[in-house]
Amino acid sequence: MADRAASGRRASWSQARRADGLALRNAIPDRLLPVLVAAMAVLAAMALAGATGARVLSARWTTGAASIVTVQVPRPDDPALSAPIAAQPAPLSRGDAVLAALADMPGASRVHRLDRTELEALLSPWLGHGGGFALALPAVIELHFDRAGAGDADALAARLNARAPDTLVERNSLWSDRLGDLARSLQTCAILAVLIVVAVAAATIAATTRAGLGARRQAIELIHSLGATDGYIAGRFARRTAVLAFTGGLIGSLLALPLLVLLSHLAAPFAGPPAMATPPDASGWAGLLDALPLPLAVTLLSLAPAAALIGWLTTQVTVRTWLRRLP
Incomplete structure (x- = not known):
């Protein structure tokens, strides 16, 4: 009886909650x-x-911009200051000497020198699409590091200028x-x-x-x-x-x-x-x-x-x- 009464009270309370007039x-x-x-x-x-x-x-x-260093080598076809090696009787050009110096850079994952077509594509928004620029274009080299912030730009510039003076090293940290x-x-x-x-x-x-x-x-x-x-x-x-x-x-x-x-x-x-x-x-x-x-x-x-x-x-x-x- 007590259980039945308690059950009845719970049912009445539940019904009252549903029909409380709100x-x-x-x-x-x-x-x-x-x-x-x-x-x-x-x-x-x-x-x-x-x-x-x-x-x-x-x-x-x-991350991409901070891990790339751009190297510009003016007069890339002129002889470099480095002495010729045994297998290379003629001195390397400035562009090739910089490429050789960058090839064994610690932490570098890729070294890419832009060819003439790529340079013309970069300059075409300013100089047009006609090609055959009268300007003496520098060699532009992209140095990709494994991670952002790798490498010392100042030390790299000093190392490259020892082989090719006036070489510019630009880290893209400003853009990043x-x-x-x-x-x-x-x-x-x-x-x-x-x-x-x-x-x-x-x-x-x-x-x-x-x-x-x-x-x-x-x-x-x-x-x-x-x-x-x-x-x-x-x-x-x-x-x-x-x-x-x-x-x-x-x-x-x-x-x-x-x-x-x-x-x-x-x-x-x-x-x-x-x-x-x-x-x-x-x-x-x-x-x-x-x-x-x-x-x-x-x-x-x-x-x-x-x-x-x-x-x-x-x-x-x-x-x-x-x-x-x-x-």
């Missing part, structure tokens, strides 16, 4: 809030994609620093955009919750006077808002997914080897998700839970603050 479906409509959250989720996805892309491109560009600053500024802007989206979403949810509280004020005051706690009332509103925010975040994620795949495909040639630029095999939503880089996929999957958490926390604070003001 009518949250009328207080917080299930159409407007998900649409607004979905729009915010799309904006947040685009901003986070920009931050992720800026970080990836910065890591690739700065500028690219790093640009990427950091883009990331900062993206993070600020995300924070603004979160603030707007929280303000929208708070305004919707306050409107629902105002619409059900009499019912809330009644059940509050009958003993309903602030936590119970705030929890009912928070669960309703969290479900709607999760739905909106899920819709926004699905809408943003094709856009992120397209942006990832466009940025692939700048973020990796040419093989990464091939179109992804995106068959269905799962295929689209697989076509995204892992950070973007994780970001996209976290939008709906993040929206639900923001909705739950915002509603809890809003309802509890509103209830404290009741007489």
Whole structure:
């Protein structure tokens, strides 16, 4: 009998909780809030994609630029100052002497001298595409190191000038620093955009919750006077808002997914080897998700839970603050 009575009391309490007069479906409509959250989720996805892309491109560009040293050898066909070796009765040219000195550089992974065609392609934006430049072009040599910052530019310049005076050694650290600053500024802007989206979403949810509280004020005051706690009332509103925010975040994620795949495909040639630029095999939503880089996929999957958490926390604070003001 005792068990039956306890079971009856639990059933009565559960029924009372479902029919406590709050009518949250009328207080917080299930159409407007998900649409607004979905729009915010799309904006947040685009901003986070920009931050992720800026970080990836910065890591690739700065590392590549910082690990390359450019060597310019004026008058590359003139004889070098180095003495001829036994197997080479004639002295080496300045360009060949510099190449020989760079061949055994510690930490160097590749030494490449630009040929005439490559030099003309570099100069064509300024001197035209006609070729046959009347200028005496220097030899331009690219020295690739295994890692960024390897090698001492000053020591290298002194070593090369001993064989070919007036040789210029230029480390691309200036460009890598500028690219790093640009990427950091883009990331900062993206993070600020995300924070603004979160603030707007929280303000929208708070305004919707306050409107629902105002619409059900009499019912809330009644059940509050009958003993309903602030936590119970705030929890009912928070669960309703969290479900709607999760739905909106899920819709926004699905809408943003094709856009992120397209942006990832466009940025692939700048973020990796040419093989990464091939179109992804995106068959269905799962295929689209697989076509995204892992950070973007994780970001996209976290939008709906993040929206639900923001909705739950915002509603809890809003309802509890509103209830404290009741007489």
